[in-house]
Amino acid sequence: MEDVSSRIVEKAISLGCQDAIADVITNRSYQIRFAQNEAVISNRWRESTASVFFVYDKRVLASDIKDLTQLDAAVERLVKIAKASQKNPDYAGIAKGPFRYARVRPDPKVLSLDEGGKYVEAAISGATDQGAKECAGSFWKYEDEHFLATSNGVEAHDHRASLYLSIRALVSLESSGHGIACATKLSQFHPEKAGGKAGRIATLARSPKPGKAGRYTVVFDPLIFGSLTDQTGGRLGAWTVMAGLSPFGKKVGKKVASSQLTLYDDGSAESIARKRFDAEGVPTRRNVLVNKGVLKTYLHNTSTAKKSRTKTTGNAGLVSPDPHAIFVKPGDRSRDEIFAEVKDGLWLTNTWYTRYQSYVTGDLSTIPRDGIFHIQKGDVVEAWKDIRLTDNLLHLLKNIEALGDEPEQMMWWGEVSIPNFVPYARIKDVGITRSAE
Amino acid sequence: MEEETDLANFALDYATTKGVSYAEARYEHQEQENFILKNGVLDALYVGQDRGVGVRVLVNGALGFAATNLRTKADVRAIVDDAIKVAKASRRKTKITFAHEDAIEMNWSIPEQRKLADVPVEEKIAEVQSVDRDLMALGLKIPARYFQFSDNRIVKYFANSEGSRIRSYSPRLRVLYFLTVAQDGQVEQTYRNYGWSGGWEGIAAWDLGKRVIDEARSMQRSLVEGKKSPEGKMDLVAGPQVAGIASHESCGHPTEADRVLGREASQAGKSFIPPDGIGMRVGSEVVNVVDDPTVEHAIAYYRTDDEGVKARRRYLYKEGRVTEFLQNRETAAAMHTRSNGAARAVNYNVEAIVRMANTFVEPKDHSVEELLEDVKFGVYMKSFMEWNIDDKRYNAKYAGREAYLVENGEVKHPVRNTIIELTTPAFWSAVDAVGKDLDFEAGFCGKSDPGQALDASMGGPTIRLRNVYLR
Incomplete structure (x- = not known):
């Protein structure tokens, strides 16, 4: 994918652009939505997108190229459109690289996590243990990779992964509480605490x-x-x-x-x-x-x-x-x-x-x-x-x-x-x- | 065979070999142009093409969904496997079922007098710039202004394991703008949003230039002549924009069946209307509120929804009573009824859920003058700026943008920041007369996770409310 980013930038520059950015993003996220104390749908994504930014004589164009199999044609089309656009006098360039970046890697245990059902169940149990009757929310495993190249000397990579759970617990329509769990490390992900908090607030909010x-x-x-x-x-x-x-x-x-x-x-x-x-x-x-x-x-x-x-x-x-x-x-x-x-x-x-x-x-x-x-x-x-x-x-x-x-x-x-x-x-x-x- | 039918049919064929009880594939190709003109400068032009396939399966009474924009058969096979795998992992105790629908085969498209694809982007930019130039020629102090233009050409192919095969084409156009007008250290802000299903002729149909200039002039007048809005119980004459937002927020949302059943509880919330609430009185007998995907040229026009169900008009409130919930096939089965074609998704990569389309107060026969003439004391609120409503759709607030005092039937000076803060039944029960000047504005309706900000429109004629508390 590094090659793809660089190819997009090189092509745009060869067609006359002064500045070009390409961020090729692969998305492999996974989600479970739940309501009435059980899963209502589970979702998975397999997507790759090149988010691009081209500037031709202060004419600024942004796009998402979704079809990475026909890059040259896509870039040619976009640059042609940019040339027909209008100047933005406020445009003042992009940052000059290269830069040095912090070394960070996602938690391998988050990356390898393939099934989130037990986290949903933990959150629901946390809430019902506190007296909640009905729980709804979402569990997410976010995972995406970015391959960035710019015409000002940047070539960079970032692999991001995290876990997220949001739960609303209800005792009745007007007695509810909400809890959130966020983590980049599996060991720090505590959906049961989020559920517990949502359930405690819901119970305390009885008969408002x-x-x-x-x-x-x-x-x-x-x-x-x-x-x-x-x-x-x-x-x-x-x-x-x-x-x-x-x-x-x-x-x-x-x-x-x-x-x-x-x-x-x-x-x-x-x-x-x-x-x-x-x-x-x-x-x-x-x-x-x-x-x-x-x-x-x-x-x-x-x-x-x-x-x-x-x-x-x-x-x-x-x-x-x-x-x-x-x-x-x-x-x-x-x-x-x-x-x-x-x-x-x-x-x-x-x-x-x-x-x-x-x-x-x-x-x-x-x-x-x-x-x-x-x-x-x-x-x-x-x-x-x-x-x-x-x-x-x-x-x-x-x-x-x-x-x-x-x-x-x-x-x-x-x-x-x-x-x-x-x-x-x-x-x-x-x-x-x-x-x- | 074209790519859309090839990939979607391949997904279905593969899914049915895997033992699913239901499968559907939605191929979607969207082509967008979008730009922002900020303080007279073209900030950036966005041009996008997005196409891919989303597959939803029902396995052992559980739903799985997966999507990809990698349009190879290997990737499509992989998402079918993904969808089945995550569905099987759901381990539901209660089984999801779908209400019956007959399979349909259909091709439909929205006609364009001048195709959006044939209009050069330079012409689109020039059109909005001419509105901006006319606005600045008024000589008002406008420290911030932006216009956002977007068009979207959507090709869909829907296929399911029951035999439905539907192709459609929807061209859509939208302009929204935001203005700040200043005078003597005071500011007034506005936000308006117009949408159209069809071709470039929509621009002329809006008469955008006149609308923007009228709006700016009314803002200036409000700053110069506006007085504090009166407080207490009085009559309210509410224009189409106010009737529209109230229809959307306190009629459309609370009648969404998935919300009523708790599927959206954690995000967009629930509803003050219970599952057995059909027939419940919410408004006066003159109140009919409908949601209708078949309103020609409205931005949420469609003939079949994203589950392949034919669209039709839905009476949400009729003669002041809850009449019908908005249903997809899943909620309809849970409520032992039929879908009324309300399933929509913002793109191929998210599930179709229960959504409003074009929601409005059904017009009757009064002119605006007739509505105003026997108001002894009250406010005529033509538009709003701030608004919100609670997640059970019971407590709403609309803060006036353009509003005037009314005395003995006469429209007097502007009043600033009139606040309507009423419960849903208090608002709709106070309506005693409904006008005939139906008008629509567009909006983005937010719901679901991942969030789906969907094209919607809302509108109504001018309506009159008696003896409501304003401040």
Whole structure:
């Protein structure tokens, strides 16, 4: 496959392109979806794709070549289309290699894992042991290989494999909990714990009462705090800022969050999204995005970096820069301390459907799901239902009061779109609304 | 024999030698062009061709699915083996079955007055650029704007072990845009999304330039003249875009049978409607909400679904009561009924599950003026920006983008950020009149794992709600 990447790049250059990138990806992932406590379908994939990026006289073209048996014809066609396209004056080239990369290999035990049923059963047992009646979710073995070549001297390989399980446990329609297990090593994969957590929350959430609107101090479980940090990381891509889709525009160097919050992106760190290089072949690395509440940088590829007179952060996607994995620097509170300091507030465990009224101001709402709890003096006094978190992203970040000392890796179905390493968090003055009957 | 029939039929022949009780093969070839015009600059042009085969088998009452884009017989044989292997490993206690369907042989395609494939990409770019130029000629302060154009030409061949053989061709066109208009330190943002099944003539049918300019002007007016929206109980006149999103979110999603049965519980969620909820009252007697794949030119038009079942109109709510769930063959068997042709997959490489197509409030006969004329005090919300709904589809929120105060039947000044935050029955029970100005917008409907963001459209005429709480 190295040959395929290089051949694509050489062909594009021979046809007059100034810059070319080819990332040949083989996907051998495997999944079990389950519901009502048993598998509903199992899926396997055998796919190979060349994701390519060609630039002819600042005319930028991206594509996925799926038929690798007729490469020359595909490249010729694409370059012809690129020549007919229009110049992008903002385009400023791709990174100059070669680069040196960290040596990382996937866990052989993950690679050889061929059957996930026992992990699904472990997760379901973990939940039903806690009193759950109905479980649904997904088990994934992700496996893909990347063979990258660029016209600027990059030839690189990355073999990625990881395990993931997401489980929702229900006692009834309105009493549910969610748990997540992520690992790059088989020995660190604990679906039974994810099931146990989902089951405990579901059981605790029995007989929920309609919630009350107001402003509350809220304990964010890692899964929902991960949604908040995922929103933050996703809004810090330079392209996103330029498109008017971020409240962080013109805020580099300014206070955007509580001094409790230090947040970084790191594609090189151990996570289920670990990667050796970005789409331009730049080695991934740690980039501090928010340091003690102050915004330090946006995420860049070579083009957005040049426009902003800075350097790439190693976050190139084929077109726009994106975060790889978000990390929150742990705080100094234990989980119990986070709760104990709440006199009268809420504990939220999960959310979905985060939407903005204005991306520029950060006005948003999101719908807590699974366990929602009213807490007084640190203890759960009642389960709630049917509330909405209606607030502002910057306001939420600025009101972080305390962070837990044990971050967990969270990723979940769109809402936490990439791995976010997040602890428990306590945020004051959070707006809660509810539907009128 | 053409590649699609050759590979799909080969997959079926091979699967049936392996003792499966059911097998199907879906070959799909998608050709896409997609570009983003960001702040007047063509950011990147994306051109893609994707084709491959997905095979689904039913073995011992369990489903297995596998897919490949490596289009050799050896690879197709390998995915059949994969699908059977993972199905056998499922060890289900309850057996999955499929509701009966007669085998059909059919060829269908959506006509194009001017084929999308014949329109040079330069012309497509120029069309969107001309809209952008006209927008900027208004002289408004628009600090951020982007337009995304995409077309997709989809060839499918479906074959199953019961004898169905179906070929289809669906050309689709979509433009979405996002604008930020600023004035005196305030900003207003909008997002609109238009879709079409057919050829390049869709661009003219949308009248996109006029729509974009009208939208920008209304944003400017809202910034200059807009006042705080009133709070309390009042009447609401909701335009087609608002009726459409409410149809999709609080009628279409809760009537998806897989959601009702818990198959989506971990991702898109469940439903406030129980499996025995047919007949349950959700709205007033004037509320009819349908999902219809056969609406001509709507982006989710199809004549057969991805299980080879003929498409038809489905009444989700009729006269305010739940009438029908959206079904595929698996859910239909579980509910002892028949599929109504709602199985769709975003591509060959994912399973077909229960999906909406084009979901809308069925129009009646009032003009917008008639709906407004006896509103003493209320809000006329023509469009929304922020929205969401809980995972049982009971608590929804729609935040106004273009909205106006209404007093004694007259439309007054713009009001900003009007919030509708109502339960599903509260919303639909308050509807007392339905207009005739049916209009659609496109959307991406998200569901399943791996996520399938599928072409869908939603719409309705203007509707009137009495005495609802707004803020």
